[in-house]
Amino acid sequence: MTELKKTPTIQDVARFANVSTATVSRTLSSPDRVSEGTRARVSEAIRVTGYTLNQTARSLRQRTAKTILVALPDIRNPFFSSILDAIEREATNRGYGVLVANLFLAHEPARRLQEYMLSNRADGLLLLDGSLDVATLRTLSTAPYSVPLVVACEEIPNSGFHMVLTDNMQAAERATRHLIDLGHRRVGHLLGPEHNVVTRERLAGFTKALRDADLPLRQDWMFRGNFEMESGFAAAAHFMALAERPTAIFAANDESAIGFLSGLRQHGIECPRDISMVGFDDLGVAPHYSPPLTTMRQPREMLGRMAAETLIDLLDELDHRPGQLRIVLNSDLIVRASTGHPRKEEAPAA
Template sequence: MNTPKARIQDVAKVAGVSTATVSRTLSNPSVVSETTRTAVLEAVKATGYRVNRAARNLRTQKTGAILVLIPNLSNPFFSQIISGVEQIFRRAGYSLLVADTDNINDPDFRLVDVFEDGQADGIILLDGYVPMSAITSLQGTEAENLVVYACEWAETEGIPSIRSDNPAGARMAAQHFASLGHKKVGHICGPKENVLTPMRRDAFVTEARKLGMEVRDEWIFPGDFRLVTGAQAADMFLALEERPTAVFSASDLMAVGFMKRLLSEGVRIPDDVSIIGFDDVGIAAYFHPSLTTIRQDRPQIGRVAATTLLSRLRDPSNVDPYFRHTVPVELITRESTAKPSDG
């Protein structure tokens, strides 16, 4: 039952070769002769040999692991990105370490330590709030090119970043409203300090006006992506003398908060007002009415981030420090949008 683990020496003995040859057969089979290879592979099977990671890691100065830094593991938004990351790295033979930055209490935390400790060969950053000191610790080190951002909004000079095509999504929303015949449209914004906020707002407003729709300043509501600010936007909406017939929200959660409040007040959706969200989180499909939204392909964001890091791991010399990648978004049409009732 509990046979001691086979080491490379045991395999060598059984196969009648040196440990060097066993090692080569396993990691670089093309350099050994056919006969030797067969013998070694048989010996491997016979002994049940599996390479010891720690020994290999120590010798090669690699870890075979990638660290994913995530602000909050409970947030499905991020775990769906991880899902794409995992897929790529598993295929490439890497394992995935995850750390919840909410749980890291060390103010002196530095990304470079991850490399120096031999914890990981690369880092995928899903947290846009990692302190600058943690990031700048990388400057001038070889690890500098082995960190990739895929956190939706942050960007730091010298770190490649992957994110959704936000302006395109905002334009799709405007186009959808226009195609339904809406003439007056509004917007619920993201958080003030967030780079995505002007991206989505400006692209929406510009496109809407280009398509001949009216967008008044008082129809642009402040927000912060969270449910509660959507409800606040609804209060402002209800107080308006003249209301838009369609509202594009910068997040699904705000769209839901907006709808909940309106429904409580007897406003009909989509009859009285059409709503489009952004993200396509789980609730978008489940809400009543279900929410038309701009879907971000989160697994794809993860896949692109992983692929980018992987190519740097394989060829550290060939690196574009200004790498930016944009992942397409998609309009998902559901029940919350319709022609305006007076249209």
């Protein structure tokens, strides 16, 4: 005779978590009214016992805030301004508010987001930072929490999260090929921050363009950076110390490119007379710098709008497509005065 398995009850959850049934009920209905430790114990008890409370309709959190949380790595970076503006516009049009979490120098940022979401202040998470702990994010996005999560800007490989991205590797390849097509054979690269996924993708595109053109990838022409203007300025000093210098540089972003050119100008090196420069992002300052900067224009407004649209569609249960959603937007090469043909009398620098 087959023994019927007993359906787990709220009493089973309470016994396993060593709390009262009232505490379990309060954790399910108002998680912000209980401590983080209690929420964790109840969550684990639910997982082990298999208890469900009409799980399709309710979970450890309630989605009633009509607000999305946007988490970004550094709010000081002007790259994010138009993305945030587009997110807020789309959210407002859909009846949602926006909260912003700045993760710069945050201790255990993924866990901080987990605590934020469990407080019921936001219904879904739009993440603009690809460096966070994947295991913690998966815990947040799966039962019993089931937080709708969309990643934008920086890919989190093999995570299974919905993503809205731009074509970093292909765009970097096109930027480098532009320099090669102008006749440059000594091409260097100003890197982004170490271990950053965008840095790796843009380096891969740069490397592919050189390899396809049968040009050397020289380590002494690879300059450390961190996406900030100061790092570009510092890299200029390393450039000046070289016995043989590249005639063109592809920079991982506009800010570092501008810092690099500013540093070179102090040594009498002028662009594009002595060196050509391509940046990435097309920040608002790029067309107004002297010389106006050739760069890869990311469709930042479209990225922000589509990322917000994707998340809110999930919240409003309008997107029923199975599996991971991955949207990749194309960047455009914007040619300005910072790139030109190499000088005919080009020779190794003394």
